[in-house]
Amino acid sequence: MSLTVVSLGGPVAPEGEDMLRAAGIASLATAPYPSREEVIELLSFRQPDALIVRLVERIDETVLRASPRLRLVHKHGAGTNDIDVAAATALGIPVAAAVGANAHSVAEHAFALMFALIKDLRAQDAFVRGGGWAKKTYQGHELRGRILGLVGMGLIGRNLARMASAVGMQVEAYDPYAPDAAFGADLDDMLARADVISLHCPLTDQTRNLINARTLGLMKPTALLINTARGEVIDEPALCQALQVGTIAGAGLDTFSPEPPAPDNPLWQLGNVVLSPHIGGVTEEARREVSLITCGNVISLLKGETIEPRFLVRG
The missing domain is CATH 3.40.50.720 (NAD(P)-binding Rossmann-like Domain)
Known part of the structure; x- marks a missing residue:
């Protein structure tokens, strides 16, 4: 079965895209700050296995339920206040973050x-x-x-x-x-x-x-x-x-x-x-590191492997 990842709010760095492609995982990205309705419609249609959260208003229970195949939500950064971690945990969907990368x-x-x-x-x-x-x-x-x-x-x-x-x-x-x-x-x-x-x-x-x-x-x-x-x-x-x-x-x-x-x-x-427009952590160097950590974790978890505990967010 093919695996799909959707990046909400923009693509990951090219090096991250290369990692996903090499692992046989299809990826697509939205523009920054897609509307809630756009997100739900996209997830319902594409049924991704994982979400990468970049620039989006809020990932709540309704969004999480839009793809029954969803197995992972990964923040492209460290802060997860835009993700309802408790709702994800209740649905059995792990949440991870690229802690420390930027x-x-x-x-x-x-x-x-x-x-x-x-x-x-x-x-x-x-x-x-x-x-x-x-x-x-x-x-x-x-x-x-x-x-x-x-x-x-x-x-x-x-x-x-x-x-x-x-x-x-x-x-x-x-x-x-x-x-x-x-x-x-x-x-x-x-x-x-x-x-x-x-x-x-x-x-x-x-x-x-x-x-x-x-x-x-x-x-x-x-x-x-x-x-x-x-x-x-x-x-x-x-x-x-x-x-x-x-x-x-x-x-x-x-x-x-x-x-x-x-x-x-x-x-x-x-x-x-x-x-400045929330760009403190998005230098080219930091973006590359965040993307490499994020995509590495996504690949590992979708393949049933473990990741370092520090990247997992507790609900």
């Missing part, structure tokens, strides 16, 4: 957002393009000597901690699940002390709107907020208000709620924000 890329992106803000690169780029040249008015700063507060100390947080330490930042971290007691800082205290807060936690019931009006109010008026985690970790209206009135100095955002964000999102009007 950790270095995301850490670099968070670091880049910090530099863009602290060096005022957005405004300086526009200034020069507009014919300006007045170095005496520049008010950029250094990251050296500043306190970086990390919310989450998984692979991304640890990578960023090493990068930040190399430029002379003092690193503190809050992660109640990390085994190392050194990462057990009190969140409120760290928010009040840090010059930069960078979010690297998964989206859970406990982390949804973790950064809100109250927690933003604890931060320094000179503080910067970086989010390369999930948009829902931040209460966006509260953040907009904090940026408008100067509760904090600026924000670097790679993720939003919802995605893609609305064209009239008030963040677009703010000059103290640097934005």
Whole structure:
């Protein structure tokens, strides 16, 4: 019997496609963010054995039931908040993720957002393009000597901690699940002390709107907020208000709620924000690594073989 894989939200890297083809597995991909109706219609028609989840709104029970042959759902990345893992588990469908594959890329992106803000690169780029040249008015700063507060100390947080330490930042971290007691800082205290807060936690019931009006109010008026985690970790209206009135100095955002964000999102009007379209983990190097891990796991599981336990997501 032939096997079929559908990649929702775009194809995997060419090296991944080659792996699937060599294993005798047919693959096809949708455009980014297909509608729920389009997904259900496609899965009902093609009856795939596995789904690779890239850019899609939500994989719920109805979507999972659209293909009776479905044996696996694999996230092309690490976060699985767009997959109803509990529903998949109840249906006997394992869920896997390419944990750690893009950790270095995301850490670099968070670091880049910090530099863009602290060096005022957005405004300086526009200034020069507009014919300006007045170095005496520049008010950029250094990251050296500043306190970086990390919310989450998984692979991304640890990578960023090493990068930040190399430029002379003092690193503190809050992660109640990390085994190392050194990462057990009190969140409120760290928010009040840090010059930069960078979010690297998964989206859970406990982390949804973790950064809100109250927690933003604890931060320094000179503080910067970086989010390369999930948009829902931040209460966006509260953040907009904090940026408008100067509760904090600026924000670097790679993720939003919802995605893609609305064209009239008030963040677009703010000059103290640097934005990117959820691409922190999709450099060519990271995309290739994610695709190789994802396709390798898909091939193994569809052939009845085991994969490393760290890639399996518990319901």
